[in-house]
Amino acid sequence: MYRPGVSSRRSFPVWMVVLITLGVMAILGLTIGLLVHFLAIERYYYYQGSFHISGVTYNETCENAASQASTPLSKDIETQMFNAFQNSSVYKEYISSHIIKLLPYANGSNIQTQLIFRFPPAKRESMRTKIEAILHQLLKENMASWNVVLGSIKLTEISKTNAEKFTNNCCGRQLTNSIKADNRIVNGKRALEGAWPWQADLQWKGKQHCGASLIGSKWLLSAAHCFAKKNNSEDWTVNFGTIVNKPYLTQKVQNIIIHDNYSSSAFHDDIALVQLEKEVVFTKYVRKICLPEAKMQLKENDSVVVTGWGTLYMNGPLPGTLQQALVKIIDNKNCNAPYALAGMVTDTMLCAGFMSGESDSCQNDSGGPLVYPDSRDIWHLVGIVSWGKGCGQKNKPGVYTRVTSYRDWIASKTGI
Numbered sequence: 374m375y376r377p378g379v380s381s382r383r384s385f386p387v388w389m390v391v392l393i394t395l396g397v398m399a400i401l402g403l404t405i406g407l408l409v410h411f412l413a414i415e416r417y418y419y420y421q422g423s424f425h426i427s428g429v430t431y432n433e434t435c436e437n438a439a440s441q442a443s444t445p446l447s448k449d450i451e452t453q454m455f456n457a458f459q460n461s462s463v464y465k466e467y468i469s470s471h472i473i474k475l476l477p478y479a480n481g482s483n484i485q486t487q488l489i490f491r492f493p494p495a496k497r498e499s500m501r502t503k504i505e506a507i508l509h510q511l512l513k514e515n516m517a518s519w520n521v522v523l524g525s526i527k528l529t530e531i532s533k534t535n536a537e538k539f540t541n542n543c544c545g546r547q548l549t550n551s552i553k554a555d556n557r558i559v560n561g562k563r564a565l566e567g568a569w570p571w572q573a574d575l576q577w578k579g580k581q582h583c584g585a586s587l588i589g590s591k592w593l594l595s596a597a598h599c600f601a602k603k604n605n606s607e608d609w610t611v612n613f614g615t616i617v618n619k620p621y622l623t624q625k626v627q628n629i630i631i632h633d634n635y636s637s638s639a640f641h642d643d644i645a646l647v648q649l650e651k652e653v654v655f656t657k658y659v660r661k662i663c664l665p666e667a668k669m670q671l672k673e674n675d676s677v678v679v680t681g682w683g684t685l686y687m688n689g690p691l692p693g694t695l696q697q698a699l700v701k702i703i704d705n706k707n708c709n710a711p712y713a714l715a716g717m718v719t720d721t722m723l724c725a726g727f728m729s730g731e732s733d734s735c736q737n738d739s740g741g742p743l744v745y746p747d748s749r750d751i752w753h754l755v756g757i758v759s760w761g762k763g764c765g766q767k768n769k770p771g772v773y774t775r776v777t778s779y780r781d782w783i784a785s786k787t788g789i
């Protein structure tokens with residue numbers, strides 16, 4: 374009988390040596406890999422930071438629009454916090470910081486912020502100490518102007534899931550800030566994913582028909598004229614996402630509420646609510662827009678943005694991808710000038726666009742949002758695409774339903 378391996382007692386065969394070496398290297402590699410992964414590779418860390426102020430009592434969460442009363446304070450805190458971290462030793466690790474809630478506390482308010490950093494796990498303890506120290510210093514410096522209760526600061530690490538859930542439930546927050554630079558759904562440009570997460574596509578019998586804005590987990594605001602002779606809920610579906618044919622989410626419609634005084638001839642009270650069958654679960658791509666306070670006022674030349682899947686020009690093609698256009702508020706008086714819309718614009722409508730033409734909304738954009746960012750870049754729904762004379766024509770700006778005029782009507786129907 375043949376007996377193999379007689380010599381193997383003195384030296385291993387080559388294949389075995391190679392195998393063992395490879396095995397050892399693999400284990401070593403894996404260990405180093407895991408160590409690097411767990412200790413040296415950067416990860417995101419989320420914190421909740423809170424402190425108390427005395428004097429003024431606020432009661433606001435980011436799920437609803439902040440009142441104009443608290444905006445200056447929140448803006449100031451956010452700016453100072455940003456600067457403090459940017460100019461600190463952890464500027465490289467700093468990602469963002471925002472105010473999330475202002476809640477009543479003792480004789481004042483509890484301010485809750487959310488902070489995001491990115492660093493390797495090995496730095497967890499030292500980062501925490503540094504962040505706390507920076508916040509403490511910041512509050513000390515602003516103690517007088519914000520009425521800070523020193524010593525009330527608390528920093529808690531929170532999970533990514535909780536942090537994201539919180540932001541997703543806020544109103545008016547974009548995922549990607551994509552405006553500011555563009556100018557010119559006539560002369561617009563393609564929207565980035567998550568830039569306008571409240572924008573919905575209203576499809577009638579499976580075809581793109583109108584736009585709408587998500588204002589609550591079960592409610593959308595749109596234009597009444599979208600539903601003229603098309604008021605059967607079952608014929609409608611609501612899609613979210615930037616590409617018409619590839620929605621992230623599709624929802625069924627339970628009910629359509631058209632304003633009682635809507636008149637198709639004069640286009641007044643061109644507003645409708647769409648109630649969904651099921652609640653939407655907010656994600657980074659599907660979020661609600663903030664509603665403005667009834668007293669909010671816009672001025673001539675304020676910058677606003679209109680978005681939609683409407684035609685690229687009068688009787689033109691549909692784009693398929695969500696378009697955005699920066700337009701300017703035009704005062705009703707100017708808009709009603711004899712050479713412009715000659716008195717057809719009522720107090721419950723607003724004009725936006727350019728007297729020179731340029732950018733405008735167009736057919737099939739109807740019902741869609743006209744939105745305005747406050748000083749903190751939180752977006753508010755100020756208009757609903759309603760009507761126009763052609764699209765993008767000289768002296769014929771787009772006309773929108775003025776949302777502030779219907780604030781009470783919306784509240785009475787939805788509780789929002």
Ligand code: ARG
Nearest residue numbers: 734736737738739761764771
């Ligand atoms: N009524 C149009 C629609 O059904 C919207 C027109 C908006 N026109 C404008 N020039 N801004 O889609």
